[in-house]
Amino acid sequence: MxxxxxxxxxxxxxxxxxxxxxxxxxxxxxxxxxxxxxxxxxxxxxxxxxxxxxxxxxxxxxxxxxxxxxxxxxxxxxxxxxxxxxxxxxxxxxxxxxxxxxxxxxxxxxxxxxxxxxxxxxxxxxxxxxxxxxxxxxxxxxxxxSAMPAIADSLRATGFDQATIVVGPDSESEAWVSDLAARLALPYMAARKTRHGDRAVEIELPQPEAVVGRPVLLVDDLVSSGGTLAVCARALAAASASSIDAIVTHALFPPETMDEFARAGIRSIRSSNSISHFTNAIALxxxxxxxxxxxxxxxxxxxxxx
Incomplete structure (x- = not known):
């Protein structure tokens, strides 16, 4: 054998x-x-x-x-x-x-x-x-x-703006957002999320002034309906972020969700290949x-x- x-x-x-x-x-x-x-x-x-x-x-x-x-x-x-x-x-x-x-x-x-x-x-x-x-x-x-080492390697290979701030959509994201930010020598922020139902959330940025005029990398572990990511992006756009790009470990959302992300101000979204998905860009x-x-x-x- x-x-x-x-x-x-x-x-x-x-x-x-x-x-x-x-x-x-x-x-x-x-x-x-x-x-x-x-x-x-x-x-x-x-x-x-x-x-x-x-x-x-x-x-x-x-x-x-x-x-x-x-x-x-x-x-x-x-x-x-x-x-x-x-x-x-x-x-x-x-x-x-x-x-x-x-x-x-x-x-x-x-x-x-x-x-x-x-x-x-x-x-x-x-x-x-x-x-x-x-x-x-x-x-x-x-x-x-943690997918953060692979995500950091991918970002170094493709390049990123040194003025970027890494943002997580809730307190649970702080562990991996802080890890990714440290690997890339970037600042980070974890938003505060209040959930009112499966698809109803409210997002508050603790320091909205920190994103003014800066590119944002919005990072989450799992995106299924996309509601949290979209609400967080709207909050970042309202705070005058210069651009918003998203990276997720596990992408479960259907293709039509991309229209909602675009309306929320997300310029691009990339995922790891933990699940076969049309946004896959980061190999694990x-x-x-x-x-x-x-x-x-x-x-x-x-x-x-x-």
Missing amino acids: IPIVIQALPSSLSEARQIAARLGVTSDEIAIHKFPDDEIRVTVKPAAAVVIVYAPLDHPSDKLLALLLASDALRQGGARRLVLVAPYLCYMRQDTAFQPGEAVSQKVVGKLLADAFDRIVTVDAHLHRTHDIREVFPGIEADNL DGLLAQALENEIGKITPGTSDE
């Missing part, structure tokens, strides 16, 4: 191959067949001692079931260690029951994946009251990587490969069961 391979769901095979090339390992596709009644059949390639499964978990319903079936098939095929690389991790928002009868999906999904894999690697997980990703996955290894393969390098030496051919 070979020591290590990467296997990926069909929609993310290209990204998996980029990581595999960096690690010097092979990559294969996990085949999924859907029957007329929407049941699925999952077929994995021959297992290795260590199998890294690559699967961003946007549109998660079918993907979660496919991962559970693939995990079982790989174990049956002899895999001794399974690592899930999910650059975008679903169901992290619901970390408590806000109303009677609500399921705490973070806990349920976390246990499902922890039972199926030995390690989870993700990027900028959308956590609120959970402070450590290992709390989500009891009993296994878990890594929540280097970041993920670095986090996975220690898997190469976990099990060698000499320690296999053959």
Whole structure:
């Protein structure tokens, strides 16, 4: 048995191959067949001692079931260690029951994946009251990587105005906004957000005078409806920012949202390739490969069961 391979769901095979090339390992596709009644059949390639499964978990319903079936098939095929690389991790928002009868999906999904894999690697997980990703996955290894090093490298490569101020849309963004600003030697600001509903938010800039006449880089971890990003951009435009460009780790919004962003004053928006999206401009393969390098030496051919 070979020591290590990467296997990926069909929609993310290209990204998996980029990581595999960096690690010097092979990559294969996990085949999924859907029957007329929407049941699925999952077929994995021959297992290795260590199998890294690559699967961003946007549109998660079918993907979660496919991962559970693939995990079982790989174990049956002899895999001794399974690592899930999910650059975008679903169901992290619901970390408590806000109303009677609500399921705490973070806990349920976390246990499902922890039972199926030995390690989870993700990027900028959308956590609120959970402070450590290992709390989500009891009993296994878990890594929540920051996309900020990859974003900083991309900005240095493409160039940016040294007068730029980095802005986050809420207090939760301060950790990654301050990190990115420090990497680029730029000032930063975290706005204050008040949420009135799923799509109704209010944004207040703590120092609106700081953005007057300056280019702004608006940074967020996750954009789905785009409401928060648009409201923050309007506040920045009202404060007389000279330009507004946005960068997000996880882009989930549909193409028609771009019109709303333009009306709000956003000149451009770029995302990481944690999820396949038309705004992808920042590759995470280097970041993920670095986090996975220690898997190469976990099990060698000499320690296999053959």
